[in-house]
Amino acid sequence: MKNRIVPYTFIAPAMLLLIVFGILPIAVALLVSFTDMNLAGLGNWSRIQFIGADNYTALFADPDFWQALGNTALFAVVGVPSVIALSLAIALALNRSQGRFFRALRSFYFVPAITAIVAVALVWGYLYNTQFGLFNYLLSLVGLPPVPWLSDPTVVKFSVGLVAVWRGLGLNVIIFLAALQGVPKEYLEAAAIDGASGLRRIFSIVLPLLRFAIFFVTITTVIAWLQFFDEPFVLTKGGPLGSSTSIALFLYQKGFSSSQFGYASAGSVVLVAIIATITIVQLRLRRSDVDH
């Protein structure tokens, strides 16, 4: 009898933190999304009024919201496969040797993930600068015209996305490297004796055994890209003309720059619903999968 409460006490702190910092804010946002809460309402709660679904009606009629949603979809569609494919390729290459050079390379690939985003933005901002940037200087050396990396509404999406891909690689490379340690040597040796080529061994043995790691990386990467915020915030503030504004940045601008908390909450509820739907679909697909 006494022992029954022990497991609950152990998970209580984690559950408490999840409820206080995860579930409660979502519930509050849901409630706030039906009000006209702004800065004035925040100071004096009697000035808050329930306005039903007005925020949602306005949100779905807001071209800025659709632009941000479209940008986020593009970021995710291009970004997620790039991050997964690149980090897997780098992990496979790094795993070929345990030599000192390769071990040094591992830390090299991890550096972007731990560098402060402000420093990253400063350096990339200079690289991308239209007048003085390194990229345009290199282009000029081979006689190409300057590219408006952060000024053109189309180019800017890829410039910002590239920085995010570069930053996102490190962590996923580490996860894949750890998973690669779990691939039994015997399988690979047996396949080699049977005459399987290096590529064949990767596709038929390594990748299937990495399935869970790939699944985990996919879910976390998809969520990270749907919440894409840091890079456009520090590099372009979402410009020019909102063409690099992600949905998270849109919410930040509405909530903290314009103090339209009700409106921003409605947007964040929509974002939570989108992320939850996509994640549930991914989990369902995984369940139908046969486990090795």
Next chain:
Amino acid sequence: MKRMRWLALGTAALTAATLAGCSSSAPADGGAAAKELTVWVMGDSSAHFDALVKPFEDKTGIDVKTVAIPWDSVDQKFTTAVASGDGPDVLQIGLSKLRTYADSGALLTLDDAALSGHENLTASNFIDGAAGDATAIGGKVVSVPWVSDTRVLFYRSDILQAAGITAPPTTWDELRADAKTLAGRGDGSYGYYIPQWDSALPVIMTWDQGGDIVDSQGKIDFDTPAFGNAVDLYTGLYADKSVPTNSDFDQTQGFITGSTPMLVSGPYLAAAISQSAPELAGKWNVTTVPSGAKDTSLLAGSNLGVWGSTKNKDGALQLLDYLSQPDVQVSWYQSDGQLPTVKAALTDSALTSDPMVSVYTKQLASSRLLPLVPNWDGETGKALLDSLNSIVLTGANRDDALKTLFTTTAGTPAN
């Protein structure tokens, strides 16, 4: 097993205690509060302000605690303070935020009764259009002026001279023609620079065409002939290829390298130029903004407000009074470079002896505030920039873009 249970309970208790710690509020000690003032100043450093209020601390025995709030995090800090009710005693308020702050109800009303006995805070002491009714929100004054800022025309006299332009343009039409001449110097050379984030510039242009963006009912109205002329001017400069189109163009570097030898900017640019290119001294100058029907420029800057629930209202008002003394305003200009708002300080020889500063003070006499709308930076000003920039950068249809601007901003209250 028993030990395990105590361990688990202990962990849970510790977590609960930590969480409780987060929500505990600061103790209310009325005695000490009367001798303390927390002041939020905008910027990255509080060193100058600390030095400025040192004589005030010595005289009154009030301990002034200065907190420097970086401009980027001002909104967030204020929102948090309003939500928790736990703000500073005195705070600096950028004029573009004044309405938002006033609407939050967090600021003390500074009417005549509240200000009585503090004659330095009398509205007529300050430059016209900055104090009293001019910055009242819904008839309520919640702030007093602190520092002022304006926009003037910066020009590279050496480059203009070399291009055969003997004097800086005095009208916007001249400016457009000169800019076109200067842009003809070759590849990578432009005539003028329009910051794509500067929502005040199109408004200044509208004022100079003799118009206004606020109608007689006190609502925002862009649908006027004067604004149409300003749009022609703004888009015309782009059509002439006189201005750079990349959004990451550096205005200071552009001016120093001579790529953009003219622009309208604030005194802070003069400081940036002197600092990064002292060798350029004598090759550039400032003058009042070009005129059309008028030569009005922007009156910007910051006011000071008192937090409504302050425990040291008297001390806060004494501090405001001290900061509005002409000599204190002058020494703030000398240490931090920000222009005074007190008329007596603006005529001080410390300012008038500098020819550039006399241009600023002359321009200040002919300048006005942006309309005090609920959210200039995030809504009205943003809508204005979005529509103009969509025309010049992405080739959007002029009439469609302006129509969107008219409908999104129509009826925004501006007083």
